[in-house]
Amino acid sequence: MKYKTQKVAYWFWALSMLLLTIQLTYGFIMGFARLGYDGLHQWIPFNTAHTVHLNTLVVWLLAGFMGAAYYIIPEEAETELWKPKLAYLQLIALTLVGVAALAGYHFNIWEGRKFLEIPRELDWLVAIDVILFLVILLMTILKGKKKSTTVWVLYGGLAGAAVLYLPGMISFDSQVLDSFFRWWVVHLWVEGVWELIMGGILAFLLIKLTGVDREVIEKWLYVVIGLTFLSGILGTGHHYYYIGVNKIWLIVGGIFSSLEPLAFLAMTLWALSMYRKGEKKHPNKLAITWTLAAAIISFLGAGVLGLAHTLPQTNLYTHGTLVTAMHGHLAFWGAYASIVLAIITYAMPNLTGRKLYDHPRGRLAFWLSNIGIFIMVSAFAAAGVAQVYLERILGYDFGQVQNEIKVHFWVLIIGATILSTGIILYIIDFVKYGLPTDEALEA
Amino acid sequence: MLTKQQAKIFFLVGTFVTFAIFIGLTIYSLQQVQTRLPEDVARGKHIWEKNNCMGCHTIMGEGAYYAPELTNVIERRGEPFVRGVLQAKKPWQPNGRKMVAYGMNEQDTNDMIAFFKWIGNLDLNGFEKVDRKVSPLAVDHMKDNVE
Ligand code: HEM
Ligand code: HEM
Ligand SMILES: [Fe+2]
Secondary structure: OOOHHHHHHHHHHHHHHHHHHHHHHHHHHHHHHHOOOOOOOOOOOHHHHHHHHHHHHHHHHHHHHHHHHHHHHHHHHOOOOOOHHHHHHHHHHHHHHHHHHHHHHOOOOOOOOOOOOOOHHHHHHHHHHHHHHHHHHHHHHHHOOOOOHHHHHHHHHHHHHHHHHHHHHOOOOOHHHHHHHHHHHHHHHHHHHHHHHHHHHHHHHHHHHHOOOHHHHHHHHHHHHHHHHHHHHHHHHHHOOOOOOOOHHHHHHHHHHHHHHHHHHHHHHHHHHHHHHOOOOOOOHHHHHHHHHHHHHHHHHHHHHHHOOOOHHHHHHHOOOHHHHHHHHHHHHHHHHHHHHHHHHHHHHHHHOOOOOOOHHHHHHHHHHHHHHHHHHHHHHHHHHHHHHHHHHOOOOHHHHHHHOOOHHHHHHHHHHHHHHHHHHHHHHHHHOOOOOHHHOOO | OOOHHHHHHHHHHHHHHHHHHHHHHHHHHHOOOOOOOOHHHHHHHHHHHHOOHHHOOEEOOEEOOOOOEOOOHHHHHOHHHHHHHHHOOOOOOHHHOOOOOOOOOHHHHHHHHHHHHHHHOOOOOOHHHHOOOOOHHHHHHHHHHHO
16 A cells, blocks of 8 residues: 555445445345244344345445445555544444344335435534545545546546435335436446546556556546446436336336447447556456456456346346346446456555465466356346246246245355355455554555 | 547536536426425425435335335235234234334334335336236246146
């Protein structure tokens, strides 16, 4: 590391690891409930498990992005962080709000809107916390020596995510309007501003890991995020097919969302070509592996598996089935989980001074978690396709069909166990690096 | 070759134009959406939200996939059946999967029913129909089995 205050990043990532553990645990609760083992129903019914699974996912990714920003921005701006104490305060506040929200979910305190279950009172605290985060970073950028494209794109993505949270806080009487604006958050996050955050982190990693000239890397960064918004904003229409709004979205959503994979494809090609071009490769091979994996698997999960059900003609059949869960898992994993795990893998040796660049446990963590998620996604796919066929084409009753496809959830559990083993190894590594120290400062 | 400046312009122009169209389409669509609903429907939506029904079920295809799609539940099951489920004091348990026992009172039940009826009457571009769609192939097949 180059600046002492980059150490803040470590604590955000530690929170990420903790929340990831909770996310996986509640995933298992749901998986077993689907197999008929729902002994926890009285305390943790399926909707509690689902909400905890999704909220811990979003918050561990956000904490991961925040850590990434606290690590990357001082280094890129060439200055210490502005008021690092406030950054710790921001972390503590985020943790407290998170704990309060998660506890509430076990006592029927929530707003049942998928992904946005945090009660509105807590939403305000989240908003204040995020404003604090954005102010700290903006002040850092402004006092810094350099203002790189990478930093602006990363910051723009984070600020955009904050702004887009607001439409999700409005209350409506109509389920149609509720759904309409819920997608301004959920869709415009993952298929919009979060891609900027990912692009910014990826650009930073490529600059550090491949040694290719910054100007070249940042030029392609513009192309990637250009394609993102060009397709992704109007692509929101793919969620407006069947929620009771104007028919024009069938056409607009169909066309533009079909173009969304191009942004992810561009990201893949960009990362691979920079890797090939790079002559001064960084010794941190594991970080290179995670980085390239994020660039490739995001295209598979978001691009390819997204395209599979995004046209209105196909979505009519797959809308709201396990096919969606198939896509949701690989998209979130390939894009956002992987990019967070990549930046952590890159930064840990620099923060702690322990140069664990390419060791068996780290490699095993990578392979097990990726193999595990592919098995899970295949299980969701098999279950989802059978569900669509039986329920939507042959017209069988929901419950009958669910019994028919139960067997796939055993495969899901096997995949999830392999994935979780990989994640446990990753966390063991994280712990074994030790705490960040000033001795790791590079001259 | 593309320069960094050109790439930046591509990004800015593309974003600005598509965003402007998006806002335009949003305003256009919202003019056709009913914003003021009967009170019981609005209360029904509130109960739906307060209990996170979407954490197991889908409505208009959105939610979790553990329990059935409810957009058309009144038409599919009939009102008395739905009332029974909502007022059950012990976990309702069809096909082995448990639902939370809400034991709703008369008022809340009525509101929920009003909410479901309202949703069931929306024009969802054919989505609600597909829920019970039977392909011609399947119809023949079922006939064969009966004979
Ligand atoms: C990394 C980027 C992406 C992530 C994390 C992601 C994740 C998700 C998730 C979690 C859902 C379920 C949302 C809900 O019901 O609340 C969803 C739905 C959907 N996604 Fe994505 N997605 C991504 C990119 C894409 C892309 C690029 C496409 C199209 C090419 C796409 C197409 C769809 C469609 C059509 C649905 C609706 C499914 C349904 O009708 O049930 N997604 N996505
Ligand atoms: C132990 C591993 C995991 C298990 C057993 C698991 C299981 C599940 C189950 C059963 C559901 C609910 C499907 C339904 O609605 O019925 C679900 C939803 C979801 N999980 Fe996981 N999961 C695991 C790990 C992950 C990971 C690592 C991610 C992201 C990187 C993830 C992201 C999601 C998302 C986005 C949804 C919502 C999907 C949708 O509605 O389309 N899960 N998970
Ligand atoms: Fe989307």
